[in-house]
Amino acid sequence: MSGFPQPRSAYIHVPFCAHRCGYCDFTLIARRDDLMGAYLDGLARQLESLGNPVEVDTVFFGGGTPTHLDPPSLARLLELTNRWFRLVPGGEFSVEANPSGLTDEKLDLLAETGVNRVSLGVQSFVNDELRLLERDHAVTEAVETVGRLQRRFRNVSLDLIFALPGQTLETWKANLERAIELQPQHLSTYGLTFERGTTFWSKQSRGTIVPAEQELERQMYEHAMDRLEEAGYGHYEVSNFARPGFECRHNQTYWRADSFYGFGPGAASFVGGVRRMNHRSVTTWIRKVLAGESPIVEEEVLTPEERAREAVMVGLRQAVGLNVAEFQSRYGFELLPLGGEAAPRFLQKGWLEIVDGSLRLTRSGRLFTDTVVMEFL
Template identity: 35%
Template sequence: MREIGIYIHIPFCKKKCYYCDFNSYAGYEHLMEDYLKALLEEVKTYSDRSFRVISVYIGGGTPNFLPPSHVERVLSEVHKDYNVSRDAEITIEVNPGLLTEDKLKIYKINGINRISMGLQAFQNRLLEYIGRIHTAEDFLENYALVRKYFDNVNVDLIYALPTQSFEEWQETLTKVVELKPEHISTYSLILEENTLFGRLYKENRLPVVGEEEELKMYHWGIEFLKSKGYCHYEISNFALLGYQCRHNILYWECREYLGFGAGAHSYFEGTRWNNVERIEKYIEAILKRKDAREEIINLSFEDKMSEFMFLGLRMRKGVCEEEFRKRFGISMFERYEEIFIKYEKMGLIEKDKDCVRLTEKGIDVSNVIFEDFLP
């Protein structure tokens, strides 16, 4: 049976964070009902019980800003239209400050078995500075509630925030690890143009953390989390044994998934596409034309090999010859021999039997290495 993942995008937020470049909007609550109608219609579009869904990920935006009945209706539609595996990983992203026990109960009843909580930092001054709607105390209170119902929890963190000290990053990670979540994601701040922080940076009005300090934070985090039993299985992700995020691994292994909602991306039958981003345009496109796709790319053989390499190298296990040959019928060591030799000499890539992976030094310049695999 064909295995796929499903991503569901919820673009609503109570407030837009100052660093956020995701397809999310504040002040659009009046469109929630119409958005739900459109979302349910789109889910039906690809209905096929022959697909075995191994993961469902509800992201945003702020999914827990939706009335829980909306989440219930979406999941009900997914289960009706697709063959969701009994052991499927079903995740919902939540932001502290908007979580209640009633919402968690409904999530649990409807099959959600993994919670991803956006904390970002443990210092209230930083949370306010980056535009979060919650305090550290709100997070702790909500985390305790989550733990009453769920035994698979991720906590999202950001380092190299403007004005953030190395000691504050250490304190954040230390306090999070004390809570023993099964999974921790750590992302360096990226200053995107169409964000408040991006505009302030362009005007030289944002006190950014230097590159050397950023790398210091990253490497300290790796060593600290490893010492606490967390496996560093992808550039930005750490998990206790057996709790790696199955949905994200599906992306990194170039496996198929369908994305529903405004701005959602899909990869299916060798084709990538994304939906229109604006909420109103998405609703109109689905309800009038039954199709919200904006850009459709049919990947060439070279494209597929390229993506398989640079996405696979994000994972610490790297990319292995057996899987590459099985997919493409040729040897990756022959196809990418020059690139492997080049970066192995520089100490940025290492071989382990029939697999290649980035060294820790290689991770620091991973984007440069990935570019070499582009066709």
């Protein structure tokens, strides 16, 4: 493996949703449940490229909505996954889910086949906000689903979106309070973004939807940092908060720039120092895999410097930051000089700090993570 450790994490992309939400630009296909069988045939083929079953510490089903698969298809996905990936005892098996259509039958299936962490796309506890986001569930359904999840899984995560058009600081605060009351082990909070190609993008271009003011978005994020930490959630990554011991281990693989497997349309992998990206079109991915052709659209061998820069980009997102000495021994580059003049500038500005030998974002730096990372690199 040319000096690269074998991946210990596997990602499987499940690209089906009941419909496409207005803000979403993920790799998925809506209202094409007829393709589930072909997708699973394709996945079985792509997994065969592993040659032999491999041992991993984490498995993650992302989407799309993995739990949109009908029960027999979900059972087949789980069977395929467990055949190719041997999760170590105590390993983490995460599945992304949405409240709509998440039946007890599906939840029992997940719990019985090794899934031990579910990340639920709640997004908001205000029905008007859910309608604005074009979500297909109501608040009562989400709350009821959290209860059914908690009866089966000891690790439940909720996703919330803030900075919605028209959202006030007060409604965002109320959203967070509802989330805290439900006592999930983990919370992810994302500021709404307007991605090209989405209906939100077109609405914004036409002026029929107006993004939140940046200052308000900052206040919402700061409130989340304060309130969630007060409620016992560690802010371990820019958008992620967890009770101690419930940090998402799979995502930490990415933030540590470690190797990982990736299968399914649009999935990336990083194996043996090579980054590969599967075709984003679900139908093209299926056609290629089933025809015995490569579904890879991009393949890049990272140079040592690119690997080092990538590690900075992802590593700075973590609260622990990057240990300066470890970074140099792992990548062969000095961390601070890699940032050029931006490093001393951000240190002086108070957006970066060095604590116990690690470079990390300060609280105010977190408000400008993208700027810091972009200019640092």
